Amino acid sequence: PPHSRPPPTRAMGEQAKPLLPFLQRGDELQRADPKVAYYCRMFACEEGMRTSDKTPEMRELLSLLVLQLEKTKPSAGLQGAEEDEAYVENFALRLFAKADKLDRGGRRDAKTAKLFYVASIVIETLRQFDVSNGAKHELSDEMAGKQRYAAWRAGELAKANREGRTAAPPPEEGEDESASAARTTGGGGTAGGGAGMDDEYESFLSELTDNLGKGAGVP
Template identity: 30%
Template sequence: MEFPPCPPSLKSIQHFLKLAQEHDTRDVVIAYWARLYALQVGLKASTQTGEETKLLLGIMDWLEQMKKQYAENEAITNEVAAQAHIENYALKLFLYADKQDREENFGKNVVKAFYSSGVLYDILQTFGELSEEALHNRKYAKWKAAYIHNCLKNGETPIPGPLPDDDDEAELEGENANASADTSPEDAGAVAPAPYQPDPDAQQPAPSSPTTSGVVPPTAEEVLNNPNKLPSPPVDEEKPGGFVPYVPTAQPNPATAATIYQPIVPVAGVQITPDQMITAQKYCKYAGSALNYDDVKTAIENLQKALKLLSTGSE
Protein backbone atom coordinates (compact mmCIF):
# COMPACT_ATOMS: atom_id res chain seq x y z
CA MET A 1 0.00 0.00 0.00
CA GLU A 2 1.28 3.45 -0.91
CA PHE A 3 1.11 5.92 1.95
CA PRO A 4 0.88 9.70 1.60
CA PRO A 5 4.13 11.54 2.43
CA CYS A 6 4.74 12.39 6.07
CA PRO A 7 4.37 16.17 6.58
CA PRO A 8 7.04 18.05 8.57
CA SER A 9 4.55 18.64 11.38
CA LEU A 10 4.52 14.86 12.05
CA LYS A 11 8.28 14.42 12.00
CA SER A 12 8.02 12.70 15.40
CA ILE A 13 6.50 9.59 13.80
CA GLN A 14 8.83 9.31 10.79
CA HIS A 15 11.20 6.82 12.42
CA PHE A 16 8.29 4.53 13.39
CA LEU A 17 6.95 4.63 9.83
CA LYS A 18 10.43 3.95 8.44
CA LEU A 19 10.86 0.93 10.73
CA ALA A 20 7.45 -0.35 9.67
CA GLN A 21 8.33 0.01 5.99
CA GLU A 22 11.58 -1.91 6.52
CA HIS A 23 9.62 -4.79 8.10
CA ASP A 24 6.65 -4.97 5.73
CA THR A 25 8.16 -8.03 4.05
CA ARG A 26 10.32 -9.18 6.98
CA ASP A 27 8.05 -9.25 10.03
CA VAL A 28 4.45 -8.11 9.66
CA VAL A 29 4.02 -8.04 13.45
CA ILE A 30 6.72 -5.39 13.84
CA ALA A 31 5.32 -3.43 10.89
CA TYR A 32 1.79 -3.55 12.34
CA TRP A 33 2.62 -2.33 15.82
CA ALA A 34 5.12 0.25 14.56
CA ARG A 35 2.38 1.88 12.45
CA LEU A 36 -0.15 1.56 15.26
CA TYR A 37 2.19 3.39 17.64
CA ALA A 38 2.92 5.97 14.93
CA LEU A 39 -0.84 6.51 14.61
CA GLN A 40 -1.24 6.98 18.36
CA VAL A 41 1.60 9.51 18.49
CA GLY A 42 0.43 11.19 15.29
CA LEU A 43 -3.13 11.70 16.53
CA LYS A 44 -1.80 13.49 19.60
CA ALA A 45 0.60 15.66 17.60
CA SER A 46 -1.76 16.40 14.70
CA THR A 47 -2.94 19.94 14.02
CA GLN A 48 -5.59 18.48 11.70
CA THR A 49 -4.19 19.79 8.45
CA GLY A 50 -5.18 18.07 5.22
CA GLU A 51 -1.79 16.41 4.79
CA GLU A 52 -1.79 15.07 8.34
CA THR A 53 -5.34 13.75 8.09
CA LYS A 54 -4.63 12.02 4.78
CA LEU A 55 -1.61 10.18 6.21
CA LEU A 56 -3.31 9.19 9.46
CA LEU A 57 -6.39 7.90 7.62
CA GLY A 58 -4.11 5.91 5.32
CA ILE A 59 -2.45 4.27 8.33
CA MET A 60 -5.88 3.49 9.82
CA ASP A 61 -7.01 1.81 6.60
CA TRP A 62 -3.81 -0.25 6.45
CA LEU A 63 -4.17 -1.39 10.07
CA GLU A 64 -7.74 -2.51 9.45
CA GLN A 65 -6.69 -4.47 6.38
CA MET A 66 -3.84 -6.18 8.25
CA LYS A 67 -6.04 -7.04 11.20
CA LYS A 68 -8.47 -8.80 8.88
CA GLN A 69 -5.76 -10.44 6.77
CA TYR A 70 -3.86 -11.76 9.78
CA ALA A 71 -6.82 -12.54 12.03
CA GLU A 72 -5.20 -15.86 12.99
CA ASN A 73 -1.91 -14.24 14.02
CA GLU A 74 -2.03 -13.90 17.81
CA ALA A 75 0.86 -11.43 17.84
CA ILE A 76 -1.37 -9.00 15.92
CA THR A 77 -4.74 -9.70 17.56
CA ASN A 78 -3.57 -10.14 21.16
CA GLU A 79 -1.52 -7.62 23.12
CA VAL A 80 0.12 -10.19 25.42
CA ALA A 81 1.53 -12.17 22.51
CA ALA A 82 2.45 -8.96 20.65
CA GLN A 83 4.36 -7.54 23.60
CA ALA A 84 6.32 -10.78 24.03
CA HIS A 85 7.15 -10.86 20.30
CA ILE A 86 8.39 -7.26 20.17
CA GLU A 87 10.30 -7.48 23.48
CA ASN A 88 12.13 -10.59 22.31
CA TYR A 89 12.97 -9.02 18.94
CA ALA A 90 14.15 -5.75 20.50
CA LEU A 91 16.36 -7.57 23.00
CA LYS A 92 17.96 -9.83 20.42
CA LEU A 93 18.73 -6.84 18.19
CA PHE A 94 20.11 -4.96 21.19
CA LEU A 95 22.39 -7.84 22.18
CA TYR A 96 23.62 -8.19 18.59
CA ALA A 97 24.56 -4.49 18.48
CA ASP A 98 26.14 -4.58 21.93
CA LYS A 99 28.25 -7.62 21.01
CA GLN A 100 29.52 -5.95 17.83
CA ASP A 101 30.26 -2.75 19.79
CA ARG A 102 32.27 -4.55 22.48
CA GLU A 103 34.22 -6.42 19.80
CA GLU A 104 35.03 -3.00 18.25
CA ASN A 105 33.20 -3.79 15.02
CA PHE A 106 32.06 -0.19 14.66
CA GLY A 107 30.15 1.03 11.63
CA LYS A 108 26.82 2.25 10.31
CA ASN A 109 25.38 -1.26 10.74
CA VAL A 110 25.94 -1.17 14.50
CA VAL A 111 24.48 2.35 14.67
CA LYS A 112 21.38 1.19 12.84
CA ALA A 113 20.99 -1.91 15.00
CA PHE A 114 21.25 0.09 18.23
CA TYR A 115 18.89 2.76 16.90
CA SER A 116 16.29 0.25 15.64
CA SER A 117 16.36 -1.47 19.03
CA GLY A 118 15.69 1.86 20.74
CA VAL A 119 12.74 2.55 18.43
CA LEU A 120 11.32 -0.91 19.19
CA TYR A 121 11.45 -0.14 22.90
CA ASP A 122 9.54 3.08 22.14
CA ILE A 123 6.86 1.01 20.40
CA LEU A 124 6.53 -1.21 23.47
CA GLN A 125 4.99 1.78 25.24
CA THR A 126 1.82 0.83 23.33
CA PHE A 127 1.26 -1.79 26.03
CA GLY A 128 1.90 0.45 29.05
CA GLU A 129 4.87 1.61 31.08
CA LEU A 130 8.21 -0.01 30.29
CA SER A 131 10.00 -2.17 32.83
CA GLU A 132 13.15 -0.80 34.45
CA GLU A 133 15.27 -3.08 32.26
CA ALA A 134 13.49 -1.98 29.08
CA LEU A 135 13.95 1.68 30.03
CA HIS A 136 17.66 1.04 30.57
CA ASN A 137 18.05 -0.79 27.26
CA ARG A 138 16.16 1.91 25.34
CA LYS A 139 18.21 4.76 26.80
CA TYR A 140 21.50 2.92 26.32
CA ALA A 141 20.69 1.87 22.74
CA LYS A 142 19.83 5.44 21.67
CA TRP A 143 22.86 6.84 23.44
CA LYS A 144 25.15 4.29 21.77
CA ALA A 145 23.64 4.95 18.32
CA ALA A 146 24.24 8.72 18.66
CA TYR A 147 27.67 8.27 20.24
CA ILE A 148 29.07 5.88 17.61
CA HIS A 149 27.51 7.95 14.80
CA ASN A 150 29.14 11.13 16.06
CA CYS A 151 32.52 9.43 16.53
CA LEU A 152 32.51 8.07 12.98
CA LYS A 153 31.32 11.42 11.62
CA ASN A 154 34.19 13.21 13.38
CA GLY A 155 36.82 10.62 12.45
CA GLU A 156 37.19 9.43 16.05
CA THR A 157 37.44 5.86 17.33
CA PRO A 158 34.50 5.00 19.62
CA ILE A 159 35.12 3.50 23.05
CA PRO A 160 33.50 0.04 23.20
CA GLY A 161 30.99 -0.66 25.94
CA PRO A 162 29.80 1.82 28.59
CA LEU A 163 31.84 4.93 29.25
CA PRO A 164 32.99 5.82 32.78
CA ASP A 165 30.40 7.68 34.81
CA ASP A 166 30.66 11.45 34.76
CA ASP A 167 28.60 13.85 36.85
CA ASP A 168 28.34 16.49 34.12
CA GLU A 169 27.23 13.93 31.55
CA ALA A 170 24.76 12.41 34.00
CA GLU A 171 23.03 15.79 34.33
CA LEU A 172 22.48 15.87 30.56
CA GLU A 173 21.37 12.25 30.40
CA GLY A 174 17.62 12.78 30.55
CA GLU A 175 17.60 15.73 28.14
CA ASN A 176 19.76 14.05 25.49
CA ALA A 177 18.00 10.72 25.85
CA ASN A 178 14.66 12.40 25.15
CA ALA A 179 16.12 14.33 22.22
CA SER A 180 17.45 11.12 20.69
CA ALA A 181 13.91 9.81 20.43
CA ASP A 182 13.29 12.34 17.66
CA THR A 183 16.75 12.13 16.12
CA SER A 184 17.77 9.48 13.62
CA PRO A 185 21.38 8.30 13.25
CA GLU A 186 21.56 10.28 10.03
CA ASP A 187 20.98 13.66 11.70
CA ALA A 188 22.15 13.04 15.28
CA GLY A 189 24.25 15.96 16.35
CA ALA A 190 24.28 16.24 20.14
CA VAL A 191 26.98 14.71 22.30
CA ALA A 192 25.46 11.62 23.90
CA PRO A 193 25.33 11.22 27.68
CA ALA A 194 26.67 8.34 29.74
CA PRO A 195 24.39 5.27 29.85
CA TYR A 196 22.02 4.81 32.74
CA GLN A 197 23.46 2.52 35.43
CA PRO A 198 20.82 1.08 37.81
CA ASP A 199 23.47 0.14 40.40
CA PRO A 200 26.21 2.82 40.55
CA ASP A 201 28.38 0.64 42.80
CA ALA A 202 28.41 -2.31 40.42
CA GLN A 203 31.52 -2.76 38.31
CA GLN A 204 31.09 -2.93 34.58
CA PRO A 205 32.68 -5.89 32.80
CA ALA A 206 35.84 -5.15 30.91
CA PRO A 207 35.35 -4.81 27.13
CA SER A 208 36.18 -7.97 25.28
CA SER A 209 39.19 -7.92 23.03
CA PRO A 210 38.70 -7.47 19.28
CA THR A 211 37.89 -10.65 17.46
CA THR A 212 40.75 -12.34 15.65
CA SER A 213 38.74 -15.05 13.98
CA GLY A 214 38.58 -13.15 10.69
CA VAL A 215 34.83 -13.85 10.46
CA VAL A 216 32.93 -10.85 9.12
CA PRO A 217 29.89 -10.19 11.33
CA PRO A 218 26.47 -9.91 9.67
CA THR A 219 25.34 -6.41 8.82
CA ALA A 220 22.30 -4.82 10.42
CA GLU A 221 20.50 -5.09 7.07
CA GLU A 222 21.18 -8.85 6.94
CA VAL A 223 19.99 -9.26 10.50
CA LEU A 224 16.80 -7.28 9.93
CA ASN A 225 16.15 -9.06 6.63
CA ASN A 226 16.32 -12.41 8.38
CA PRO A 227 15.32 -12.23 12.06
CA ASN A 228 16.34 -15.91 12.45
CA LYS A 229 19.96 -14.75 12.19
CA LEU A 230 19.59 -12.74 15.36
CA PRO A 231 21.72 -14.29 18.10
CA SER A 232 20.04 -15.74 21.16
CA PRO A 233 20.63 -13.97 24.48
CA PRO A 234 24.01 -15.00 25.88
CA VAL A 235 24.27 -18.03 28.14
CA ASP A 236 26.12 -17.81 31.46
CA GLU A 237 29.58 -18.47 30.08
CA GLU A 238 29.14 -15.71 27.47
CA LYS A 239 27.95 -12.95 29.81
CA PRO A 240 31.36 -11.77 31.10
CA GLY A 241 32.16 -10.47 27.60
CA GLY A 242 28.71 -9.23 26.69
CA PHE A 243 25.98 -6.93 27.94
CA VAL A 244 24.93 -7.64 31.51
CA PRO A 245 21.14 -7.30 31.81
CA TYR A 246 19.85 -5.17 34.67
CA VAL A 247 19.17 -7.24 37.79
CA PRO A 248 17.39 -5.51 40.69
CA THR A 249 19.61 -5.32 43.76
CA ALA A 250 16.80 -5.24 46.32
CA GLN A 251 16.17 -8.52 48.10
CA PRO A 252 12.65 -9.98 47.72
CA ASN A 253 10.27 -9.52 50.62
CA PRO A 254 9.67 -12.93 52.29
CA ALA A 255 5.94 -12.25 52.44
CA THR A 256 5.89 -11.40 48.74
CA ALA A 257 7.93 -14.48 47.91
CA ALA A 258 5.52 -16.63 49.88
CA THR A 259 2.63 -15.17 47.90
CA ILE A 260 4.39 -15.74 44.57
CA TYR A 261 5.13 -19.37 45.31
CA GLN A 262 1.82 -20.12 47.01
CA PRO A 263 0.50 -23.38 45.51
CA ILE A 264 -2.70 -23.26 43.51
CA VAL A 265 -5.19 -25.99 44.33
CA PRO A 266 -7.24 -27.12 41.30
CA VAL A 267 -11.01 -26.72 41.65
CA ALA A 268 -12.91 -29.93 41.02
CA GLY A 269 -15.07 -30.01 37.92
CA VAL A 270 -13.57 -26.91 36.32
CA GLN A 271 -14.27 -26.74 32.59
CA ILE A 272 -11.71 -24.78 30.59
CA THR A 273 -13.11 -23.04 27.49
CA PRO A 274 -11.11 -22.84 24.24
CA ASP A 275 -10.64 -19.08 24.78
CA GLN A 276 -9.27 -19.68 28.28
CA MET A 277 -6.90 -22.32 26.90
CA ILE A 278 -5.59 -19.83 24.33
CA THR A 279 -5.12 -17.21 27.06
CA ALA A 280 -3.15 -19.67 29.19
CA GLN A 281 -0.92 -20.49 26.21
CA LYS A 282 -0.24 -16.78 25.75
CA TYR A 283 0.80 -16.41 29.39
CA CYS A 284 3.21 -19.31 28.91
CA LYS A 285 4.65 -17.70 25.76
CA TYR A 286 5.14 -14.43 27.61
CA ALA A 287 6.87 -16.26 30.46
CA GLY A 288 9.22 -17.92 27.99
CA SER A 289 10.07 -14.56 26.44
CA ALA A 290 10.80 -13.10 29.88
CA LEU A 291 13.21 -15.93 30.63
CA ASN A 292 15.11 -15.09 27.45
CA TYR A 293 16.52 -12.10 29.26
CA ASP A 294 16.59 -13.38 32.83
CA ASP A 295 13.41 -11.63 33.97
CA VAL A 296 12.49 -14.39 36.41
CA LYS A 297 9.89 -12.34 38.30
CA THR A 298 7.82 -11.65 35.15
CA ALA A 299 8.15 -15.29 34.07
CA ILE A 300 6.87 -16.51 37.44
CA GLU A 301 3.97 -14.06 37.44
CA ASN A 302 2.79 -15.17 34.00
CA LEU A 303 3.20 -18.86 34.75
CA GLN A 304 1.18 -18.36 37.94
CA LYS A 305 -1.54 -16.64 35.90
CA ALA A 306 -1.61 -19.60 33.51
CA LEU A 307 -1.76 -22.10 36.39
CA LYS A 308 -4.52 -20.21 38.15
CA LEU A 309 -6.59 -19.96 34.96
CA LEU A 310 -6.19 -23.66 34.19
CA SER A 311 -6.82 -24.72 37.79
CA THR A 312 -9.75 -22.47 38.72
CA GLY A 313 -11.20 -21.35 35.39
CA SER A 314 -10.81 -17.68 36.31
CA GLU A 315 -8.11 -15.04 36.19
Protein backbone atom coordinates (compact mmCIF):
# COMPACT_ATOMS: atom_id res chain seq x y z
CA PRO A 1 0.00 0.00 0.00
CA PRO A 2 1.11 3.61 -0.48
CA HIS A 3 3.45 4.91 2.23
CA SER A 4 3.87 1.43 3.72
CA ARG A 5 7.62 1.98 3.77
CA PRO A 6 9.71 5.09 4.31
CA PRO A 7 11.68 6.43 1.37
CA PRO A 8 15.41 5.63 1.54
CA THR A 9 17.31 8.10 3.70
CA ARG A 10 19.97 8.57 1.04
CA ALA A 11 17.31 9.59 -1.48
CA MET A 12 16.00 12.16 1.02
CA GLY A 13 19.39 13.85 0.89
CA GLU A 14 19.96 16.99 2.88
CA GLN A 15 16.46 18.46 2.51
CA ALA A 16 14.81 16.76 5.47
CA LYS A 17 17.71 16.69 7.91
CA PRO A 18 17.15 20.23 9.25
CA LEU A 19 13.58 19.19 10.13
CA LEU A 20 14.58 16.10 12.09
CA PRO A 21 15.35 17.72 15.48
CA PHE A 22 11.88 19.31 15.54
CA LEU A 23 10.13 16.13 14.45
CA GLN A 24 11.96 14.12 17.09
CA ARG A 25 11.04 16.60 19.81
CA GLY A 26 7.42 16.41 18.71
CA ASP A 27 7.57 12.64 19.04
CA GLU A 28 9.23 12.77 22.47
CA LEU A 29 6.89 15.40 23.90
CA GLN A 30 3.57 14.05 22.58
CA ARG A 31 2.53 12.46 25.87
CA ALA A 32 4.10 14.99 28.21
CA ASP A 33 2.84 18.11 26.42
CA PRO A 34 0.72 17.69 23.27
CA LYS A 35 0.62 21.43 22.61
CA VAL A 36 4.40 21.86 22.51
CA ALA A 37 4.67 18.66 20.46
CA TYR A 38 2.16 20.07 17.97
CA TYR A 39 4.11 23.30 17.53
CA CYS A 40 7.40 21.43 17.09
CA ARG A 41 5.82 19.52 14.21
CA MET A 42 4.10 22.61 12.83
CA PHE A 43 7.43 24.44 12.73
CA ALA A 44 9.02 21.51 10.88
CA CYS A 45 6.11 21.44 8.43
CA GLU A 46 6.32 25.16 7.71
CA GLU A 47 10.08 24.96 7.25
CA GLY A 48 9.63 22.02 4.89
CA MET A 49 6.99 23.87 2.89
CA ARG A 50 9.46 26.72 2.38
CA THR A 51 11.93 24.33 0.75
CA SER A 52 12.29 25.00 -2.94
CA ASP A 53 12.50 22.18 -5.49
CA LYS A 54 11.12 19.60 -3.07
CA THR A 55 12.14 16.03 -3.77
CA PRO A 56 9.37 13.42 -4.04
CA GLU A 57 10.56 12.02 -0.71
CA MET A 58 10.27 15.42 0.94
CA ARG A 59 6.73 15.75 -0.41
CA GLU A 60 5.91 12.36 1.05
CA LEU A 61 7.29 13.32 4.44
CA LEU A 62 5.30 16.56 4.44
CA SER A 63 2.16 14.67 3.44
CA LEU A 64 2.55 12.38 6.43
CA LEU A 65 3.32 15.32 8.67
CA VAL A 66 0.17 17.20 7.57
CA LEU A 67 -1.86 14.12 8.46
CA GLN A 68 -0.19 13.87 11.83
CA LEU A 69 -0.89 17.52 12.58
CA GLU A 70 -4.56 17.02 11.72
CA LYS A 71 -4.70 13.90 13.88
CA THR A 72 -3.09 15.49 16.95
CA LYS A 73 -4.67 18.96 16.73
CA PRO A 74 -7.78 18.11 18.81
CA SER A 75 -5.65 16.94 21.75
CA ALA A 76 -3.22 19.87 21.53
CA GLY A 77 -5.56 22.29 23.31
CA LEU A 78 -4.78 25.17 20.97
CA GLN A 79 -5.92 28.67 21.91
CA GLY A 80 -4.92 31.91 20.22
CA ALA A 81 -1.48 32.50 18.72
CA GLU A 82 -0.51 34.93 21.49
CA GLU A 83 -1.54 32.54 24.26
CA ASP A 84 0.14 29.58 22.61
CA GLU A 85 3.36 31.50 22.00
CA ALA A 86 3.49 32.40 25.71
CA TYR A 87 2.80 28.77 26.60
CA VAL A 88 5.60 27.40 24.39
CA GLU A 89 8.01 30.08 25.60
CA ASN A 90 7.24 29.24 29.22
CA PHE A 91 7.83 25.55 28.50
CA ALA A 92 11.22 26.35 26.95
CA LEU A 93 12.18 28.57 29.88
CA ARG A 94 11.29 25.84 32.37
CA LEU A 95 13.44 23.35 30.46
CA PHE A 96 16.31 25.83 30.38
CA ALA A 97 16.00 26.58 34.10
CA LYS A 98 15.95 22.87 34.95
CA ALA A 99 19.04 22.18 32.84
CA ASP A 100 20.87 25.20 34.26
CA LYS A 101 20.08 24.17 37.84
CA LEU A 102 21.38 20.64 37.24
CA ASP A 103 24.49 21.99 35.50
CA ARG A 104 25.32 24.44 38.29
CA GLY A 105 24.60 21.75 40.86
CA GLY A 106 27.34 19.58 39.37
CA ARG A 107 25.23 17.18 37.32
CA ARG A 108 26.96 17.61 33.97
CA ASP A 109 25.85 14.42 32.28
CA ALA A 110 24.07 13.38 29.09
CA LYS A 111 20.64 14.07 30.61
CA THR A 112 21.53 17.69 31.34
CA ALA A 113 23.00 18.05 27.85
CA LYS A 114 19.74 16.74 26.37
CA LEU A 115 17.66 19.18 28.42
CA PHE A 116 19.73 22.11 27.15
CA TYR A 117 19.48 20.79 23.59
CA VAL A 118 15.70 20.36 23.74
CA ALA A 119 15.35 23.85 25.23
CA SER A 120 17.29 25.29 22.27
CA ILE A 121 15.04 23.46 19.80
CA VAL A 122 11.80 24.56 21.49
CA ILE A 123 13.01 28.17 21.58
CA GLU A 124 13.60 27.97 17.82
CA THR A 125 9.96 27.00 17.27
CA LEU A 126 8.92 30.40 18.66
CA ARG A 127 9.92 31.82 15.28
CA GLN A 128 6.69 30.48 13.76
CA PHE A 129 4.54 32.90 15.75
CA ASP A 130 3.62 36.40 14.57
CA VAL A 131 4.86 35.72 11.04
CA SER A 132 4.35 38.51 8.52
CA ASN A 133 4.92 38.46 4.77
CA GLY A 134 6.35 34.95 5.00
CA ALA A 135 9.27 36.10 7.17
CA LYS A 136 10.00 34.24 10.39
CA HIS A 137 9.39 35.95 13.71
CA GLU A 138 12.54 37.31 15.34
CA LEU A 139 13.35 36.06 18.82
CA SER A 140 13.67 38.56 21.64
CA ASP A 141 17.24 39.34 22.71
CA GLU A 142 16.66 37.37 25.91
CA MET A 143 15.38 34.26 24.14
CA ALA A 144 18.02 34.44 21.41
CA GLY A 145 20.71 34.62 24.09
CA LYS A 146 19.25 31.66 25.97
CA GLN A 147 19.04 29.67 22.74
CA ARG A 148 22.69 30.30 21.89
CA TYR A 149 23.77 29.43 25.41
CA ALA A 150 21.62 26.28 25.57
CA ALA A 151 22.93 25.00 22.23
CA TRP A 152 26.52 25.78 23.23
CA ARG A 153 26.24 24.22 26.68
CA ALA A 154 24.53 21.12 25.27
CA GLY A 155 27.47 20.67 22.91
CA GLU A 156 30.03 21.19 25.68
CA LEU A 157 28.37 18.67 27.99
CA ALA A 158 27.76 16.11 25.25
CA LYS A 159 31.37 16.30 24.07
CA ALA A 160 32.71 15.84 27.59
CA ASN A 161 30.37 12.89 28.13
CA ARG A 162 31.53 11.22 24.90
CA GLU A 163 35.15 11.70 25.93
CA GLY A 164 34.54 10.21 29.37
CA ARG A 165 35.36 13.35 31.32
CA THR A 166 33.49 15.89 33.42
CA ALA A 167 32.74 19.15 31.63
CA ALA A 168 34.15 22.41 32.93
CA PRO A 169 31.76 24.37 35.15
CA PRO A 170 29.40 26.81 33.43
CA PRO A 171 30.13 30.55 33.42
CA GLU A 172 29.36 32.28 36.68
CA GLU A 173 25.86 33.69 36.88
CA GLY A 174 26.00 37.32 35.85
CA GLU A 175 28.68 36.76 33.21
CA ASP A 176 27.73 37.35 29.59
CA GLU A 177 26.76 33.76 28.90
CA SER A 178 25.43 34.36 25.40
CA ALA A 179 28.66 36.09 24.39
CA SER A 180 30.63 33.12 25.73
CA ALA A 181 28.44 30.79 23.70
CA ALA A 182 28.77 32.90 20.56
CA ARG A 183 32.56 32.92 20.81
CA THR A 184 32.65 29.16 21.21
CA THR A 185 30.13 28.28 18.48
CA GLY A 186 31.02 30.98 16.00
CA GLY A 187 27.81 32.92 16.42
CA GLY A 188 25.17 30.57 17.71
CA GLY A 189 22.60 28.28 16.14
CA THR A 190 21.12 25.09 17.49
CA ALA A 191 23.18 22.04 18.20
CA GLY A 192 23.32 19.77 15.19
CA GLY A 193 22.48 16.11 14.75
CA GLY A 194 25.88 14.60 14.00
CA ALA A 195 26.61 10.90 13.72
CA GLY A 196 23.67 8.55 13.58
CA MET A 197 21.40 11.13 11.93
CA ASP A 198 20.53 8.86 9.00
CA ASP A 199 19.58 5.95 11.25
CA GLU A 200 17.51 8.22 13.50
CA TYR A 201 15.75 9.73 10.50
CA GLU A 202 14.93 6.37 8.95
CA SER A 203 13.59 5.07 12.27
CA PHE A 204 11.48 8.20 12.78
CA LEU A 205 9.99 8.17 9.29
CA SER A 206 9.26 4.45 9.52
CA GLU A 207 7.32 4.96 12.76
CA LEU A 208 5.48 7.96 11.33
CA THR A 209 4.49 5.96 8.27
CA ASP A 210 3.27 3.00 10.32
CA ASN A 211 1.15 5.26 12.51
CA LEU A 212 -0.52 7.25 9.76
CA GLY A 213 -0.85 5.07 6.69
CA LYS A 214 -1.80 6.92 3.52
CA GLY A 215 -0.60 10.49 3.08
CA ALA A 216 -2.27 13.62 1.78
CA GLY A 217 -1.12 15.76 -1.10
CA VAL A 218 1.47 18.45 -0.47
CA PRO A 219 1.79 21.48 -2.73
